[in-house]
Amino acid sequence: MELLPLLTVLLLAHAVVYLAWQAVSRRRRACCYLLDYACHKPSDDRKVTTEMAGDVIERNKRLGLSEYRFLLKVIVNSGIGEHTYCPRNVLQGREESPTHDDALEEMDNFFADAVAGVLAKTGVRARDVDLVVLNVGSFSPAPSLVSRLVHRFGMREDVMAYNLSGMGCSAGLIAVDLARNVMLTRPRTTMALVVTSESCAPNWYVGTDKSMMLGNCLFRCGGAAALLTNDPAFRGRAKMELRCLVRANIGAHDDAHAAAVHREDADGRLGVSLSKALPKAAVRAFTENLQRLAPRILPARELARFASRLLLRKLLLAPRKHTAAGNKAEGPASSPKIDFKTGVDHFCLHPGGTAVIEAVRKSLGLTAHDVEPARMTLHRWGNTSASSLWYVLSYMEAKRRLKRGDRVLMATFGSGFKCNSCYWEVTRDLADAGAWEDCIDKYPPETLVNPYMDKFGWVNDVQGQGSGFLF
Numbered sequence: 001m002e003l004l005p006l007l008t009v010l011l012l013a014h015a016v017v018y019l020a021w022q023a024v025s026r027r028r029r030a031c032c033y034l035l036d037y038a039c040h041k042p043s044d045d046r047k048v049t050t051e052m053a054g055d056v057i058e059r060n061k062r063l064g065l066s067e068y069r070f071l072l073k074v075i076v077n078s079g080i081g082e083h084t085y086c087p088r089n090v091l092q093g094r095e096e097s098p099t100h101d102d103a104l105e106e107m108d109n110f111f112a113d114a115v116a117g118v119l120a121k122t123g124v125r126a127r128d129v130d131l132v133v134l135n136v137g138s139f140s141p142a143p144s145l146v147s148r149l150v151h152r153f154g155m156r157e158d159v160m161a162y163n164l165s166g167m168g169c170s171a172g173l174i175a176v177d178l179a180r181n182v183m184l185t186r187p188r189t190t191m192a193l194v195v196t197s198e199s200c201a202p203n204w205y206v207g208t209d210k211s212m213m214l215g216n217c218l219f220r221c222g223g224a225a226a227l228l229t230n231d232p233a234f235r236g237r238a239k240m241e242l243r244c245l246v247r248a249n250i251g252a253h254d255d256a257h258a259a260a261v262h263r264e265d266a267d268g269r270l271g272v273s274l275s276k277a278l279p280k281a282a283v284r285a286f287t288e289n290l291q292r293l294a295p296r297i298l299p300a301r302e303l304a305r306f307a308s309r310l311l312l313r314k315l316l317l318a319p320r321k322h323t324a325a326g327n328k329a330e331g332p333a334s335s336p337k338i339d340f341k342t343g344v345d346h347f348c349l350h351p352g353g354t355a356v357i358e359a360v361r362k363s364l365g366l367t368a369h370d371v372e373p374a375r376m377t378l379h380r381w382g383n384t385s386a387s388s389l390w391y392v393l394s395y396m397e398a399k400r401r402l403k404r405g406d407r408v409l410m411a412t413f414g415s416g417f418k419c420n421s422c423y424w425e426v427t428r429d430l431a432d433a434g435a436w437e438d439c440i441d442k443y444p445p446e447t448l449v450n451p452y453m454d455k456f457g458w459v460n461d462v463q464g465q466g467s468g469f470l471f
Contacts, residue, residue, distance in 0.1 A: 030230070032180045033238035034424065035124070037226035038117035039391050039435035040110045040197070042085040046221065048382075049082050050451050052091070056216075059093060062208050068459045070210050074217045075452045079354040079375060082450065083439070084220040084382035087201035095204040102201040103139050104148075110197050110223040111152055118225045119153075122237075124191060126153035129227075131192040133179045135164035135171040135386055137415075138262055138272075139199030149195065168260060169350060170414025172196040172224075172386035173422055177245050179228050189231035197223030198385035203262075205271030212271035218353055219272075222384025222391065238427050240408065244296050245422040248289035253417075256281035260415035278417075282356065285419035286363070286411070290338075297409070297423050298343040309336035340364050340409070344423075346401060347371065348392045350412035351378035360411070373399075376443045380436075386414070391435065398433040398440040402426045 057063065057071060089095060089102040119126060132155070134146040141148075144163040149155075160182065167174055172194075179192040200221050205212045228242075235241070250256045259278040264270050295303060313336060340347075349360050351374045361371045373395040381391050389410050396402050406426040413419050433440050 030184060031232060031235075032183065032242040033229050033231075033234055033427070034240040034242070035227040035229055035234055035238050036118055036122045037224055037239075037390055037393070037434075038114045038121060039387070039394050040114040040221075040223040041435040042109065042113075042221055046085040046088065046091060047082070048084050048086050048220070050455055052086075053452070054456065055093075056090060056095065059095075060206055062206075064208075065459070067208055067210070067213070068456075071213060071217065072452065072456055072459050074214060076450065077354065078217050078450075079357075079378045079448060080218070080220075080382050080450065081379040081448070083380055085222065087204070087221055089201050090204050096206045098202040098204070100141070100202075103199050104141070106199055106201045106221065107136070107139070107145055107148070107197065108152075111149055111195075114197075114223050114225040115149065115153065115193070115195060118193075118227055122227055124227060126155050128191055129155055129159060129193045130186075130190045131160045131162075131179060131182055132195065133162045133164065133175040133182075133192065134195040135167060135175045136197050136199055137166055137168055137171060137385060138203050139201075140165040146195075166262075166415075167386070168414030168416060168418065169352060169383070169385045169388065170412045170416075170418045170420045172389055173245065173410065173412055173420040174247070174418075175386075176226075176228065176242070176422065177247065177420075180230075180242065180245065183228075183230045189233075190229065191231070192228040194226045194228060195223070196225070196387040196390070198387070203270065203272065205269065207265045207267055207269035207271065209265040209269075209271070209273070211273045211275060212265055212269075214274045215272040218383045220382030220384055222381055222387050224387040224390035226390065235427065239430055240424040240426050243407075243423045243425055244293075245420070246289055246293045246296070247418065247420045248285050248292070249416055249418045250281065250285050250288060251416045251418070253281070253284075256284065256417040259417050262415075279355065279359065281417040282413050282419070283359070283363075285413065285417050286360070289411070289419040289421050293421055293423070294338055294340070297407070298338065298340065302339055302342040306336055306338045337365060341366075341370075343407065344409040345406040346396055346408045347374075348389055348396065348408055348410040349374040351375070351381075351388050351392060352383055352413060354378070356413065372444060373401075375448070379445075379448055380439065380443065386412070388412075394432075394434040394436055395440075395443070397430045398436040400429075400431050402430040404428050 087106050089098050132146055136145055146161045146163040150161055164171055175194045179194050183190040205216055255277040259275050259281040261273045263273055347370050357371050357374045373392045376395055377391045408424040411421040
């Protein structure tokens with residue numbers, strides 16, 4: 001009988017120790033480290049020079065003078081230089097008849113460069129990868145691209161593989177979020193490979209719908225692969241640690257949902273349509289995201305300052321809303337703004353276009369130095385969709401901006417309409433030039449003006465509305 005109380009105590013003690021160990025273990029696994037990443041640098045023979053762009057436009061005999069002028073205006077103001085990349089079928093003059101193999105070749109070239117590159121940089125074997133999350137928005141073959149990746153690199157039979165499609169330019173952070181959440185559910189530490197790209201080969205628009213011609217001027221080939229882990233043993237080797245990730249989706253609104261759509265034009269030609277409602281949708285999604293992000297990353301003093309100024313403004317404005325005559329009285333010049341630089345050292349912004357970058361700069365009160373990485377990425381690589389953020393981060397690293405303890409905010413926009421953001425802490429001084437290695441000393445250039453206007457500006461002087469002009 002005396003043994004029963006003793007056994008009970010021992011069992012209770014064992015249970016307490018086990019639960020405590022599980023809690024500590026789960027807390028340790030809750031971390032998410034960026035071990036390393038690699039950005040895809042296509043071969044030089046795929047560069048889109050001024051002459052090559054002119055040849056592509058000239059081949060489209062459907063275009064008239066109005067379309068030529070529109071394209072010239074867009075390209076000149078795009079912020080894109082002469083060193084971006086396009087798929088081979090476009091270089092070969094087959095943009096109107098892309099094949100399935102064209103798209104697969106584009107993906108295979110990316111896998112061979114970026115995925116193999118990040119594995120080589122980290123010394124991680126493909127069979128050491130426990131989880132793969134791949135996102136390519138507008139190309140979804142069977143077997144899936146993630147299955148193609150698993151097969152190509154000979155990964156384990158128990159590797160967890162996820163394939164995301166149709167998520168647009170914000171899919172990179174969605175992939176990171178999915179990888180982090182899956183890691184949390186596993187009883188063991190996990191090595192996750194996040195692969196982000198876009199397929200341009202089958203999606204080059206060859207019609208005359210101006211809302212769909214924009215994509216040809218902005219989107220370019222690229223991609224990135226990153227290794228994430230929740231193993232604390234890798235903290236010393238990791239580049240950054242993920243502190244939080246916030247997602248906002250305003251797709252319930254009709255105008256936002258239709259802001260960026262993959263569709264056919266009136267003649268049945270496929271492309272991506274970017275509507276005039278897109279800037280408004282981006283602002284709405286960005287605001288929704290920041291409202292939830294700010295309390296998680298900003299110091300209490302900044303939140304208190306903003307709250308007090310907002311309250312003071314409302315108190316001062318309320319009695320003055322209407323004059324005795326019933327007319328509205330003028331209020332303060334502007335609403336108080338949150339200073340995000342009190343909690344963020346570097347802003348890694350999606351280089352969706354010059355207008356997007358400028359709008360974010362103004363809304364956050366940033367300087368030209370703050371948005372330089374995004375602008376230079378747009379100039380050098382174009383908009384590579386969901387992988388663009390990694391090129392921006394690579395620019396910061398190549399310029400030796402990222403020091404231990406620095407805080408980095410990533411923010412991106414995508415069809416749906418979505419705005420996703422994440423907050424990283426740099427764990428060591430970084431100086432890897434990556435894909436920028438052969439050109440980082442040339443950036444920023446003295447001017448971002450591209451040569452398209454000098455070569456094709458005569459289009460604006462031509463009279464008439466004929467088609468088939470030699471561009």
